[in-house]
Amino acid sequence: MDSFEYNWKTPNESAKSSQREPEQVVSAASIYFASEEEAIGVEQLFAEPEYGDIVDTLLDFNTCAFSLPESYIKEFSASESVVTNSDRDAVQRGLSEENKTREKFLDGLSNGYNDNHCSISCEDYLLDIELEEETPTLDDVTRDVSCIGNVNLENKLADSEQRNCGVHVLKLSDASTSSDHDALDEFEDMSTDKLLEVFRNMFGHQTSVADKQWLESHMIFGLENQEMSGKNYSFPKSSFDSSENQGVKVPPACQNLLTVSTAFASIFNFRTKPRVQHVKRREHIQWNSFKCLSSAAGEIQLDFPDKWDSKELAKENVKCDGTKLGISEQNLKCKPSRGGFGRRYYHRGAKASSQDLGKRNFQVGCIQIPPGLPIEERFIRREGHLSKDCRANRAYNGNIHSAEAQDDPSGTLSDQSSDNSSEEDWTIGSETRGTNQDRKHNKYWSTTEVLKLVEGVSKYGVGRWSDIKRMFFQSSVHRSPADLKDKWRNLLRASCRRLQSRRGVDAKKKHGVSRIPHEVLNRVRELAVIYPYSRKHRTRISPTASLASSSNVESDSQLSMNERNTLNLTY
DNA sequence: GTTAGGG
DNA sequence: CCCTAAC
Missing domain, CATH: 1.10.246.220 (Serum Albumin; Chain A, Domain 1)
Structure with missing residues (x-):
């Protein structure tokens, strides 16, 4: 810890964070969001059905055998802003355990991440994504999550330390004395409990995954990418029960993952608030925050067009067979003019497979409209809904x-x-x-x-x-x-x-x-x-x-x- | 050619 | 302000 500096919270902010009063937002802004408002906005966005695919992708509900019944979303959206506590409790009781995970994920976007296990699930999942992609694309990871910047991992880890009693954070060590194989062997020799502990030390949180192979894969992956940086990370001796693990390296590649996952977890660095109260504040969503979050979450490429070319759209107004789609030019010349988070209607395509996740311009979360594909009219905003933007654009x-x-x-x-x-x-x-x-x-x-x-x-x-x-x-x-x-x-x-x-x-x-x-x-x-x-x-x-x-x-x-x-x- | 009404 | 059916 002493090797790091806290540089993302001012002392005042840190002091505020230490005052943990219930129902009060005290945390500093996460690295993803400039404010709690933004985090809440993304949370609300994810709560909407049309972005369910993204949430599923983030949480990997499919592989985790978690599924969210339609009733949940309906139930929740129906609750809107007038839900009483008893109503909310009733809704909560009605949720199955799996659904609660999703619930917590959504809540966690603006709630304290340490208060639930969902953030851990997310981090684990993010790690899984990287592993499945055979990621020498770590450069891509760091690039795509450039908004993360040089976030100091230890901020989150230090927080974890406070609450997890003696979980020590990673220490920067310039002395690289151990080879990959040493560490790899050490991993293999470890018991599951030990791996869990190493995992906890490595990633700053516990994982509910008890599978030894899974745990090892994370460690090994990190070691395999160790050579990607000149600097290595080692566990402080105090992190381990014995000296057998001393010198185990957390390679920089792994550190990148940590940065990603930990940064992602930082989304949850807001105090608990009933989500039903947040629903009222949907308009505060910031588009860039969502883009940033989405791209960081497992390198999901959300390549939203920054500019809409009306001519391009006009071209795509023609179906493949040449027939018109019935979108008047009047509508086509309307385009989102600002980066705000107004409701947009993009095509929702298939969820990306892990194979596709690395590709650019692929539809993930059903967002992007690839060039050449026909645009269905129902995904084009009616002009009436865009009237203000249209006026703004047309005015000279x-x-x-x-x-x-x-x-x-x-x-x-x-x-x-x-x-x-x-x-x-x-x-x-x-x-x-x-x-x-x-x-x-x-x-x-x-x-x-x-x-x-x-x-x-x-x-x-x-x-x-x-x-x-x-x-x-x-x-x-x-x-x-x-x-x-x-x-x-x-x-x-x-x-x-x-x-x-x-x-x-x-x-x-x-x-x-x-x-x-x-x-x-x-x-x-x-x-x-x-x-x-x-x-x-x-x-x-x-x-x-x-x-x-x-x-x-x-x-x-x-x-x-x-x-x-x-x-x-x-x- | 004008107007109402939806956008 | 645009578009268009209806007048």
């Missing part, structure tokens, strides 16, 4: 500085030249849309425009958008009758949810979208009462009714003017 900076984006202080409401920065007719802009894949414009509605729209609706009623356009937006190139209709719809929505929680309001402010004045929204609601949204469902306005309506419009319009005057003072 020029629009932000448009004159329309700014309120017109003069507020010549019924004046048609209030926004005559462009003299083009809106239909012209509409025609140019075909060549440009992006939106023709993305200009926010100014308060002035909203007021004009309100006045137009007051005058013509809802549905006569062309008339309103002609009268109030003649010079607005980019405000088509359909735009007016859309805006009115949005105004209606806004007016309905105006009195809802301030959270949404703050969110909008955060995004820089100016809030629609209350007076305007009130007026919108008034008009909504006067004019049902669709005039289709109303009887056609007769000339006389139109006249009567027109007289009302005058007063309405006047009201609108009064409101506008008030607004001009306020805004």
Whole structure:
């Protein structure tokens, strides 16, 4: 221990970690996650059915004869955030032992790893993965888990030491005095108990695997890769009962594995919290954390595309037989724009075999869509779910500085030249849309425009958008009758949810979208009462009714003017 | 050509 | 803001 330095926890953080109060998150961030939030996020992700394959792969439930019945996932997802303690207990009781392992694994992602055996299972499994892959790919391991960096193994091991009473950590030793065969022979001579102890010392935790061959394979594997580094690791003498094991080397390759597995275990370095509470916090998942974790977990390659090429996707929009898949280009040009952890719909393919695990670009955890494979429509996000991203992508900076984006202080409401920065007719802009894949414009509605729209609706009623356009937006190139209709719809929505929680309001402010004045929204609601949204469902306005309506419009319009005057003072 | 409505 | 069926 004295040969190592703790360099991933500040003293303060370490001190905090020592205060182990139940239900309180006190640990420092793991090396995988910048925060407990992220760990929780990954935990929640794994709890979702679509990522069950990954969990299965991590835990190797198949070979361990563990299987998770569908009922568990359903049960758990159904519990969502409103589960009481008794409910949770009932769920827990209903789980079989095997399921509890998975449960603990998921919980362990954010819970203290020392509180359960699941982390140990994970570490063991990770080691198994490396062994099965005949891993001279250890370079790959260290590369793929580069996020781990030079994590100090002893951090975890030291923690183990505290709680496991006398389990000593690995010591760095520059003196390489023993050969592989010496150590190998020593392994073979060891009893199972001894191997278990060596294992515990080597990997910093106990293993439930009592199979001597299994244990030996780990040791031997490490020895076989000993030459891969100039530095060796040896067990301190105090780790063993007798001197017979003195000098047994833990080769650097094995140390790499330790780094991987221990780092993986560090995921569990968060204090216990009921997972049901974590479910509420799904939005905090960090994409990179998941990538990092996944790649580290048994060198599983999760090669998510950092950039989505709409053209590539367009190509793949055609099936192998050449038939279209029915994905509109509109949908295809939408792509994830950020590295956030929004729900993504990737193809879930077959689980990777150990043989495939080493290959790049192979589907593991059913994530990647290899080039050339058809994309099923159900795996493409509907545009509606991506609308925000789409807007963000389509918006270009020029629009932000448009004159329309700014309120017109003069507020010549019924004046048609209030926004005559462009003299083009809106239909012209509409025609140019075909060549440009992006939106023709993305200009926010100014308060002035909203007021004009309100006045137009007051005058013509809802549905006569062309008339309103002609009268109030003649010079607005980019405000088509359909735009007016859309805006009115949005105004209606806004007016309905105006009195809802301030959270949404703050969110909008955060995004820089100016809030629609209350007076305007009130007026919108008034008009909504006067004019049902669709005039289709109303009887056609007769000339006389139109006249009567027109007289009302005058007063309405006047009201609108009064409101506008008030607004001009306020805004 | 316009509009409603879904996205 | 786009798309499109329906008017």
